[in-house]
Amino acid sequence: MAKQMHPTPMLDELEKGPWPSFVTGLKRLAKDKDYMVDVLGHLEHSYKTRKGYWKGGTVGVIGYGGGVIPRFTEIKDEKGAAVFKDAAEFHTIRIMPPPGMHYDTDTLRMFCDVWEKYGSGLIALHGQSGDIMMQGCTTENVQKAWDEINQQGFDMGGAGPAVRTAMSCVGAARCEQSCYDEAKAHQMVINTFLDDIHRPALPYKFKFKFSGCGNDCMNSIQRADMAVIGTWRDNMSTDDALGKKWFAKHGMNELINDVVSRCPSKALQIKDSKDVRKDSHISAVALNDSQSLEVDNKDCVRCMHCINVMTGALGVGKDKGASILIGGHSHLKIGATMGTVVVPFMSMKNDEDYEKLVEVAQSAIDFFAENALEHERTGEMIERIGLVNYLEGIGVDVDANMVTTPRMNPYVRTDGWDEEVAKINAKKAAA
């Protein structure tokens, strides 16, 4: 039995309503732990005064320069003593989850046991960083908890100016839209940068995210410094039986309104089956015995919409790989930047392909480490130096897939034009 609870009239309001309540969970933990009694008091104080009261500091484990997020209370009495003394320290340990966030129950129970013993008993699955957040631990217990977790085969996530914990979608494990082995790419890239995760020495954070297709379930384009997004080069796959099944259920109106007219590049047409073009870049799926949906794969941008709607009837192709987009990040400081295409397509089939992906990641990290200003993300750096300088820095040739449109102003010196054309033509001839 723990000490008596502080009154928490405001937090009590968050036990009402049907959604699972974190307050009920905190109170359950507070039955056994003085620590959590004071955490509840601390949080209620924030609710009452509408301010946060945790400050950072320096807490770590042997061998690592980051991964623990230290928190010390700032609610002090006039003598400088913590008002909620059992919750004076409330550190978080970030742990990297398995790619795709798959678990067996033994592992989850192991985390529970360790955290009940050494920590608060509160675990966030998962933080926005993609980590398992073991929330709430004293300075004294951080190393002990970490030792047990690490001995169970788990490693620390990133924090501060470092390569951060990566994320990958469920992908090949369950999804037919997966265009590469996301977990394998995730694992190979992260294993290359463990040192940069655990010993923060970069100008600022660098995030990798891996999504198996353009649906980008990991939100990589807006959040990752390097986004790896699955795509394919050949024709969309089709299945006539599933096409007919879909059409029988949904009919022509839905086909036109929800599929054909929503194609962003107008690559879809409804045809009499006998009129479907025979060119190699055309694929078609039967709707009934006489009509088909024709896809011009040269026009298709692999946006995924029609595949999302007519799952199985339409599917991703066989010549699969990924696009790499660089420079996504959120508001501060120049305003949010979207990742932009740096590698339009990389085949992702054999081990050499995955090693090439790691090489691209390595050049992105190396250039970032050398050239970014302090506290500058890759997207901000590219905005400052221009994409062409960035590409030259990482050794990637320009490609028209990298722009929405060519330049719209004349303010550029073009006296190297002929040499550039000659160089590009020579490369084309040699390829």
Next chain:
Amino acid sequence: MAQPQMRRPVEHFLDNKKFLHPKFAANYGNWKYHDRPRPGVLHHVSHSGDEVWTVRAGTQRQMDVHTIRLLCDIADKFAEGRVRFTIRSNIEYMLSEESKVAPLIAELEKSGFPVGGTGNSITMVAHTQGWLHCDIPGTDASGVVKSMMDGLYEEFKREEMPNRVHLSTSCCSINCGGQADIAVIIQHTKPPKINHDLVANVCERPTVVARCPVAAIRPALVNGKPSLEVDEKKCICCGACYPPCPPMQINDPEHSKLAIWVGGKNSNARGKPTFMKMVASGLPNNPPRWPEVNAIVKNILMTYKADARPWERLADWIDRIGWPRFFEKTGLTFTKYLIDDWRGSRASLNASNHIRF
């Protein structure tokens, strides 16, 4: 006395193979298609003919060990001891037999976990740490989300929206909650209050000066002490100076307001990915249940639900109806603060006579 033995960490990153559900392991990279038999349930079929049913349930994200153990007990009983989590903190159970779907749903709902969040539902809010753990939060996260999801509970369990709806909340402009169809983010309205006694000892002043997006901070001597001063005419109240310099307090119980943003979309489906746009600000930071914010979020959602066509995400819907009608239909007020003047802002102006009447 001997020094204690310090254990060196074992550095490695985990393979996920041993955690995969047996059907996932057996059909890895070999799936053919999927459908959704009912809200909260996905049914995947492999090229080998194997089938797997996934049941998705909402959680509170910040979970106590007792809740996690309960979720584990359910997994052991129905799902061969395997689970996975989505990016929005929903838990997923994988089933090898369709006959287990209904009993699992009954067990989850009996235990207080709503089943849903698939397809065109409103799924769980992506959120941050807030007052519970963050060092710079302007508001709480788990509490805002709890109150928001209480109000959207039925929409989580149904698939009745035009398309999927992603929500997020963030406790400062760093926006850790991320881009979403609708996001609730702290918007400070007053410059930081500086404790000049502490700046010299706590802050690396050149770093703080460099951190300001509008160059409003400069070194100054205040009361004989080295400190920093803010040109309050230039200051945009973003709060970027506060993390590197806690004595520049930006959070204020009264003046840290909440803003609402709409139309973020990370998927490439149909149009290209979009960033969200601010549509309302100045809302009170009102714990424990933030009624003003939740009323506006719900109103936008219900307007979208009634007006959008199938498969239109919130951004697609606004693209069709236009911004003036978005403000008209939602009853929100378009003010001068919503006209962008940051870098690249001219691209957001209407350079055409495309005007809807």
